[in-house]
Amino acid sequence: xxxxxxxxxxxxxxxxxxxxxxxxxxxxxxxxxxxxxxxxxxxxxxxxxxxxxxxxxxxxxxxxxxxxxxxxxxxxxxxxxxxxxxxxxxxxxxxxxxxxxxxxxxxxxxxxxxxxxxxxxxxxxxxxxxxxxxxxxxxxxxxxxxxxxxxxxxxxxxxxxxxxxxxxxxxxxxxxxxxxxxxxxxxxxxxxxxxxxxxxxxxxxxxxxxxxxxxxxxxxxxxxxxxxxxxxxxxxxxxxxxxxxxxxxxxxxxxxxxxxxxxxxxxxxxxxxxxxxxxxxxxxxxxxxxxxxxxxxxxxxxxxxxxxxxxxxxxxxxxxxxxxxxxxxxxxxxxxxxxxxxxxxxxxxxxxxxxxxxxxxxxxxxxxxxxxxxxxxxxxxxxxxxxxxxxxxxxxxxxxxxxxxxxxxxxxxxxxxxxxxxxxxxxxxxxxxxxxxxxxxxxxxxxxxxxxxxxxxxxxxxxxxxxxxxxxxxxxxxxxxxxxxxxxxxxxxxxxxxxxxxxxxxxxxxxxxxxxxxxxxxxxxxxxxxxxxxxxxxxxxxxxxxxxxxxxxxxxxxxxxxxxxxxxxxxxxxxxxxxxxxxxxxxxxxxxxxxxxxxxxxxxxxxxxxxxxxxxxxxxxxxxxxxxxxxxxxxxxxxxxxxxxxxxxxxxxxxxxxxxxxxxxxxxxxxxxxxxxxxxxxxxxxxxxxxxxxxxxxxxxxxxxxxxxxxxxxxxxxxxxxxxxxxxxxxxxxxxxxxxxxxxxxxxxxxxxxxxxxxxxxxxxxxxxxxxxxxxxxxxxxxx
Numbered sequence: 001x002x003x004x005x006x007x008x009x010x011x012x013x014x015x016x017x018x019x020x021x022x023x024x025x026x027x028x029x030x031x032x033x034x035x036x037x038x039x040x041x042x043x044x045x046x047x048x049x050x051x052x053x054x055x056x057x058x059x060x061x062x063x064x065x066x067x068x069x070x071x072x073x074x075x076x077x078x079x080x081x082x083x084x085x086x087x088x089x090x091x092x093x094x095x096x097x098x099x100x101x102x103x104x105x106x107x108x109x110x111x112x113x114x115x116x117x118x119x120x121x122x123x124x125x126x127x128x129x130x131x132x133x134x135x136x137x138x139x140x141x142x143x144x145x146x147x148x149x150x151x152x153x154x155x156x157x158x159x160x161x162x163x164x165x166x167x168x169x170x171x172x173x174x175x176x177x178x179x180x181x182x183x184x185x186x187x188x189x190x191x192x193x194x195x196x197x198x199x200x201x202x203x204x205x206x207x208x209x210x211x212x213x214x215x216x217x218x219x220x221x222x223x224x225x226x227x228x229x230x231x232x233x234x235x236x237x238x239x240x241x242x243x244x245x246x247x248x249x250x251x252x253x254x255x256x257x258x259x260x261x262x263x264x265x266x267x268x269x270x271x272x273x274x275x276x277x278x279x280x281x282x283x284x285x286x287x288x289x290x291x292x293x294x295x296x297x298x299x300x301x302x303x304x305x306x307x308x309x310x311x312x313x314x315x316x317x318x319x320x321x322x323x324x325x326x327x328x329x330x331x332x333x334x335x336x337x338x339x340x341x342x343x344x345x346x347x348x349x350x351x352x353x354x355x356x357x358x359x360x361x362x363x364x365x366x367x368x369x370x371x372x373x374x375x376x377x378x379x380x381x382x383x384x385x386x387x388x389x390x391x392x393x394x395x396x397x398x399x400x401x402x403x404x405x406x407x408x409x410x411x412x413x414x415x416x417x418x419x420x421x422x423x424x425x426x427x428x429x430x431x432x433x434x435x436x437x438x439x440x441x442x443x444x445x446x447x448x449x450x451x452x453x454x455x456x457x458x459x460x461x462x463x464x465x466x467x468x469x470x471x472x473x474x475x476x477x478x479x480x481x482x483x484x485x486x487x488x489x490x491x492x493x494x495x496x497x498x499x500x501x502x503x504x505x506x507x508x509x510x511x512x513x514x515x516x517x518x519x520x521x522x523x524x525x526x527x528x529x530x531x532x533x534x535x536x537x538x539x540x541x542x543x544x545x546x547x548x549x550x551x552x553x554x555x556x557x558x559x560x561x562x563x564x565x566x567x568x569x570x571x572x573x574x575x576x577x578x579x580x581x582x583x584x585x586x587x588x589x590x591x592x593x594x595x596x597x598x599x600x601x602x603x604x605x606x607x608x609x610x611x612x613x614x615x616x617x618x619x620x621x622x623x624x625x626x627x628x629x630x631x632x633x634x635x636x637x638x639x640x641x642x643x644x645x646x647x648x649x650x651x652x653x654x655x656x657x658x659x660x661x662x663x664x665x666x667x668x669x670x671x672x673x674x675x676x677x678x679x680x681x682x683x684x685x686x687x688x689x690x691x692x693x694x695x696x697x698x699x700x701x702x703x704x705x706x707x708x709x710x711x712x713x714x715x716x717x718x719x720x721x722x723x724x725x726x727x728x729x730x731x732x733x734x735x736x737x738x739x740x741x742x743x744x745x746x747x748x749x750x751x752x753x754x755x756x757x758x759x760x761x762x763x764x765x766x767x768x769x770x771x772x773x774x775x776x777x778x779x780x781x782x783x784x
Contacts, residue, residue, distance in 0.1 A: 139234025
């Protein structure tokens with residue numbers, strides 16, 4: 001299969017190089033109307049514009065600008081106008097006005113009907129340098145401008161996902177300048193982000209926090225929105241470092257048929273079909289379907305991945321003011337041969353160079369398997385010009401199977417612990433209901449939002465839940481580790497409800513605009529956290545029921561249009577631990593962890609497609625840990641974990657041919673106000689205090705069908721234990737690639753080649769997982 005596919009790719013590239021690439025535009029300085037007319041004629045599309053908007057305006061020179069949309073953006077710079085392409089028609093509208101519908105006829109007499117004009121039609125595209133300007137869902141605040149949102153946020157768009165061949169979300173974390181990877185691979189195949197030094201285990205789909213893994217397939221994801229820092233007001237408990245929000249793809253209202261085939265490294269080949277269109281001429285109904293399949297050996301020896309997805313969404317525009325949206329998906333995921341998680345118990349921390357990074361460094365019988373079904377519905381109802389109702393519901397069921405080996409590296413050899421889990425089921429429900437009301441008090445404008453959100457999770461286990469085996473594993477050699485016998489999954493018992501948890505949030509927030517320079521976001525969230533754990537006979541083994549009120553307060557000052565500054569304060573909650581049985585205070589329910597965040601930030605738009613963001617922050621979180629007492633330790637809360645630092649990012653088009661996504665983080669991490677002198681002043685574990693990353697794309701001016709890509713990623717050292725006697729060293733890795741755009745017959749075709757970890761560097765990505773070896777990935781995408 002691999003040889004045949006490689007021959008096919010070589011043949012395709014050879015054919016493509018002899019065909020013509022995507023057309024480019026070069027125009028002299030002239031009237032704006034004449035420039036638009038020439039672009040429309042060359043692209044063979046009609047245009048619609050009010051002559052009054054164009055009167056007296058001129059355009060700038062442009063040279064070898066690729067893509068119709070990009071050429072229009074260039075000639076319209078500084079005009080106060082923008083171009084939106086819908087149904088193969090160019091629409092010129094005022095930039096400051098959000099126009100939702102247009103009913104006109106173009107000069108050729110074709111009826112355009114009711115055309116949805118989406119302000120973010122080109123948001124996050126390769127033509128804008130992957131810069132996303134409009135956020136889809138900032139919790140209860142809803143959609144907001146990225147520049148004017150008083151939080152530190154970054155967005156990874158679908159074009160970036162496609163062009164970098166990101167099959168897993170950790171490959172996006174790798175490129176994001178202010179996000180690290182806390183775990184190379186989570187238990188169920190979902191890598192965990194480290195944001196501001198905290199593991200961001202909670203994630204969201206379309207703005208709804210959900211505990212089950214949502215990130216199995218990026219093929220159905222339009223964008224990944226990452227909010228840094230506390231998100232308590234937006235998403236409730238459990239989000240101290242930040243939150244990762246996966247925004248699903250929506251219908252396109254025009255014909256879309258994209259087929260991508262390729263290889264994610266090793267023998268792991270994939271195919272992805274993305275189709276969408278309106279169903280009827282009026283555009284009342286529209287759909288989007290994504291289907292993908294991946295199979296084969298990965299970049300690691302003795303590891304195979306197989307995953308499939310079918311995902312569909314449907315829009316029903318019931319009338320001009322009422323939109324009902326449906327979505328559903330089925331996903332199957334199986335990873336055979338899990339990478340080894342390593343605990344270091346030796347007198348020294350081993351160098352990554354002693355390991356074979358091309359190997360999983362574990363017995364080959366480990367696996368993780370997840371089957372998921374998800375469906376949801378969303379309603380948006382513009383009741384009148386003052387009131388809007390927003391509602392969303394999501395239901396997800398995950399069936400999980402798992403078997404793995406963990407190891408301790410000690411001076412005298414390896415210790416191994418094997419674990420085989422009986423099939424489990426996680427049932428997750430999430431939703432929100434918000435009412436927005438717009439009104440004025442004097443000259444002050446308000447958008448008041450009231451409502452509730454929640455996520456509810458039920459875990460079903462087998463009464464004989466798992467088989468564990470320490471066995472006679474002490475002092476094993478490396479070969480004995482790799483050949484350690486497997487532990488079989490339990491085959492007896494019955495399924496019962498092991499636990500259930502509720503996270504309910506009642507919110508009120510006011511988005512206030514005082515004038516063109518000053519605004520504020522003020523809100524309160526009453527959070528109720530409730531958890532119950534059950535024995536096999538249905539009795540309660542432990543429970544947790546706590547409620548807290550947390551505020552958020554942000555002030556925004558815009559001295560001029562392109563600069564936004566802000567100061568914000570937010571509080572957030574996490575559940576206090578239910579102490580495990582190995583501690584002397586087993587069963588004790590610790591107090592909720594109430595964290596605080598202070599942030600000052602600024603965002604500056606150099607131009608329409610280049611944004612600089614910066615933020616100074618301080619997070620104070622109560623610290624939980626084992627006091628290591630003898631003969632039996634106690635699990636306690638003591639002191640605060642303080643993370644404070646500076647974030648800086650630059651995203652977008654630096655020139656017509658150069659795209660950059662760069663930035664970094666410098667943090668001071670410490671444990672403060674601890675009663676234990678041994679703990680006071682120590683650094684938190686598995687958190688890098690320094691990061692600096694740059695990802696760049698350069699399109700050749702003389703041959704704009706060809707783009708070169710490159711990345712360099714520095715992550716500082718991380719302490720591996722609480723007394724800071726061990727640490728993993730800093731690492732710098734590199735990526736490189738190229739992209740070629742052409743046409744085969746009449747179909748736009750893009751060839752991609754990406755190489756990650758170009759130098760095949762051996763390094764620790766976290767305190768218990770090794771970094772991935774070099775991977776060579778390639779793809780071909782055709783747009784029909």
